[in-house]
Amino acid sequence: MALSALDLLALLIVTCGVMLQTWVGIGFGLLAAPLLYLINPAFVPGPILILGFSLSFLVVLKQRANLNWRRIMPAIIARLPGSWCGAALLVAVPQYGISVMFGASLVLAVLVTWRTYRVTTTPWSLTVGGFFSGLMGTATSIGGPPIALVYQEQNRIIARNEIAAFFLIGTPISILMLVLQNQIDQASLLLSLEVLPGVLLGFWLANKLDGRIDTTSVKPVLLMISTASALMVLYKGVQGWLAA
Secondary structure (H helix, E strand, C coil), X not given: CCCCHHHHHHHHHHHHHHHHHHHHCCCHHHHHXXXXXXXXXXXXXXXXXXXXHHHHHHHHHHHHHHCCHHHHHHHHHHHHHHHHHHHHHHHHCCHHHHHHHHHHHHHHHHHHHHCCCCCCCCHHHHHHHHHXXXXXXXXXXXXXXXXXXXXXXXXXXXXHHHHHHXXXXXHHHHHHHHHHCCCCCHHHHHHHHHHHHXXXXXXXXXXXXXXXXXXXXXXXXXXXXXXXXXXXXXXXXXXXXXXX
């Protein structure tokens, strides 16, 4: 079956988002979610979460010997009630409200990511970060910034590996909550499978190029793209709200 231009664009977006997250620990949701949402709103939140889980599985499989599971456990436990709240919010809000919520959450995530507040990695901060990651991740598919904020003082490799471990266990919780709320169906699974090759390609390229790319220079570009996308999504949501 021939791929359309939008299909190829979606694959490119997923590949780039996966490369960013493989390098720095977050970036897939920030970059891919708003752009894929503009292509097809059905990408959010289910398919994005499924793709994110696939990436986390690959990272943990590769880095399993270097993980501190005990440290990340408070965040994993706290994600359960956060995911439940996110799924309940998603069901209660109309489509235009989801666009507004999604765009606003992304703008907030960009601001938090850009303005690096000093937060130390403690069981309490991991619990708070895990809860809000579950809430935002389930409702909007962007759960990276709350937990990444907790790891800002850690080495990049440690942060990447432990955040991946958090998403490996935490993302299925969000997916389960969405399934229970009938927010993930066969169409969501098929949409995920269509762009899954982008996850594999992005992960392979990221490992091939790791060490050759200055990842600190990626952040401004990532956040600018995310901000522009967020404002477009927010604009569409406000348009729908005014028309309702």
